[in-house]
Amino acid sequence: MPTNPKTNRTGSRPTSRRAVARQLPHGLTAQQCREMYHKMVQIRHFEDHAAEAYAQAKVGGFLHLYIGEEAVAVGAIAAAREDDHILGHYRDHGYALARGCDVQACMAELFGRETGICHGRGGSMHLADAKRHFWGGHAIVGSHIPIGAGMAYAMQYLEEPLVVLDFFGDGATGNGIFHEGLNMAALWNLPVVFICENNLYGMGATLAEESPVSDMMIKAEGYTMPAVQCDGMDVLSVYGAVQQAAEHCRSGKGPFFVEALTYRFRGHSMADPELYRDKEEVRRWRELDPIPRFGDFLVQHRISSQQELAQVNEEAEAEMLEAVRFADASPWPDPSTAARGVYANPIDPEAAQEALTLAADPAPAAS
Amino acid sequence: MSEIELVSGPDAPGGELMAGVASVLGAPAAERRRSLRQLPQGLALRLYTAMARLRAFDERAVILQRQGTIGTYPPYYGEEAVQAASVLALDDRDWLFPTYRQNAVATLRGCPPESPLLLWRGNPAGWYDVHRYRTAPICVPVATNYPHAVGAAWGSRLRGESTVALAFGGDGSTSPGDFHEACNLAAVVVAPVIFLVTNNQWAISTPVQQQTKVTRLADKATAYGIPGVRVDSFDVFACYEAVAAAAARGRAGLGPTLIEAVGYRLGPHGTADEPSLYRDPERARLWAGMEPLGRAGAAMVDAGLTTLEALEEIRESAVAEMLLAGDQLEAVPVPELEEIADRVHLSTPWTLSPDHLREPSYPRAG
Structure with missing residues (x-):
């Protein structure tokens, strides 16, 4: 059997089910591994269909695909408690699906339909599901970093044993708000795991153009925050890192910084011609595709058979086709409800109507 | 030189906080004398004169505020070494980006002292010529001057000039995002800029321990892959060496440097502040012996570089200059709307x- 040079994990074939369990890292069970594979496959198929729908002009606004980075969301979220809080950036479909949000509602949200997870008001960049403690994709780079620190402060204040997973990219670390969020989190010992998805590019800016250090974890030193780097193309590596980080936070030792080395196989958004990187680089990273890589691991460890993996893929494909049909058939939101969910205390409808009337028919200028 | 009482406690003189900071005056007597005698001809006296003028300005400004001639004023008593050393260690072509606490640094480059005083009087005649003195207008919002300095330094590099830019700041200014964005960008574009952070342990009434988890602010430099150096903020000679070295790095194309000048805010935050409400006055008294002007003067006399009389003459002449400047203010016409x-x-x-x-x-x- 071959040895994977990156993970240094040999593929020696175990003999019994019990031996399998002994060989799995981080206390994972075979069932948990199968679930992680399933989630990654779901995300991949969801994104493929989102891209297709976008090309058919069924999705408005921007679309940022998570293809290539699936292991980060899946490994991290699997390593946390089901009710730990999650925040992320605009490349957010992966977090929603990894947390188990309804696939049809997520697709319908992209389509801007009333049946969407945010009733069609958020779109691709603003998926959120309060009952699953997924507090959303955030379109403004870095904006959710202090929000995550604030949520962690609430958990500490309320003495709840929950931690916050806050995902952001390498580009976000150049933002002042990153600094303010990490400074406060470190100072107040807040239970937040900062997860930096270092995919080497901030839109079209290379790492060297945006950051003076190539390892994002070095930035944690400015806050005396413990940090660890993991292989973002290996779901087990991410799982182990976030498990360690979440334990650290939950035991009251303050924040933890996790850097996941990953890569997006597609452009920054659907409008990106990718002139800043060469195809050879993309090809090399595609060889590290986290899905077949983890699939090989499952087969080698007799957790799943090739047929079972193929079936997972077929089922995900069917599920996404159904989600697209559901979204297509869903009604549009009623325009008169556009302000719903904007204000905590909704504005007076009469005053709003008056303002609309004025806007439609401005009073003649005083002579 | 007055005896400095060494007490236990990390934030006292001689405590953990000051451990390992670069210092000339803190060295054993023989070494200190040797260092001072090796300074370029006249430099010690020039540094002393600059500090004496800054001190006289500051004391005059506080009196003028108490008299109602100028409005609120941020005294810098105790920070003279950092400011004088910075100006003298740099070339006159280099840019300074002061905050409110370095409001008089332009006077060390020939700006009449009336200018900053008129500024505090709310008179537009107080706007000095920024280009002439290569000193940006003072910034009151904390940390906003850091990105300005990066811009100036980057511009100088793009134009192939050899000038560097220096931005002043305090311990509190390392928390806003501006500080981070400035350090990050400066390091990326290799801008010849010096971030001179005076850690006086107090951001108005917030102690530095409630500001950030890092105990040595210079350690923040690690996150940007730039050097972070620590220096005794009450030692004008050590500050001079640190700024000169950072400027040389910048000019050699090696990029930014973060300097942490460690000390204590000997006075109040501003003329409307009463520090005894939030900190133990005893602690400030412990640090009082570190006061930079008297400390430098005593060491210079000890090393045989000058006499007590000569130093007194320098101080008297500075006091007279600032007295005169203060007397001019009321004669300047009140501005039109x-x-x-x-x-x-x-x-x-x-x-x-x-x-x-x-x-x-x-x-x-x-």
């Missing part, structure tokens, strides 16, 4: 044009 927006916008919007401001309908006080 139309001047209110002068030097605010590149092209003044019509709402602030003199014609519009003269309209009878324009709301006026009283």
